[in-house]
Amino acid sequence: MEYLATFFTHSGAIKYRKYxxxxxxxxxxxxxxxxxxxxxxxxxxxxxxxxxxxIISDDVEQLYKIEGKEYKLLYKTGEE
Known part of the structure; x- marks a missing residue:
């Protein structure tokens, strides 16, 4: 499966990539x-x-599953 994660900060994105x-x-x-x-x-x-x-960390703001050209929201901080 292919996913897309968004972040609160640039440093959070870089830290997540390293992780x-x-x-x-x-x-x-x-x-x-x-x-x-x-x-x-x-x-x-x-x-x-x-x-x-x-692999959802504190740095992740939102997590999407990529389905073709669409993004299905799987996780959003505060909506667990």
């Missing part, structure tokens, strides 16, 4: 797509095949 890289996952940082809103403007795009709840 996933250390877990063996490839992560691309990119501008947040227009269909998605974010506080900091940077998103992380990555593939993950296990329970996605395992």
């Amino acid at each position: 996933l890289n250390n877990q063996g996952y490839s992560v691309d940082l990119m501008p947040v797509p227009r269909k998605v809103s974010s506080n900091c403007g940077i998103a992380a795009k990555f593939k993950f095949n296990t329970d996605i709840r395992l």
Whole structure:
């Protein structure tokens, strides 16, 4: 599955990329797509095949599953 995470801060996005890289996952940082809103403007795009709840950190603002050209919201801080 392919996912997109947004963050509260730029440093949070960079820290998250480093965290996933250390877990063996490839992560691309990119501008947040227009269909998605974010506080900091940077998103992380990555593939993950296990329970996605395992990698939600305090830095993640929102988490989306990418389905074609659509983004399905899976997680939003404060709405657990």
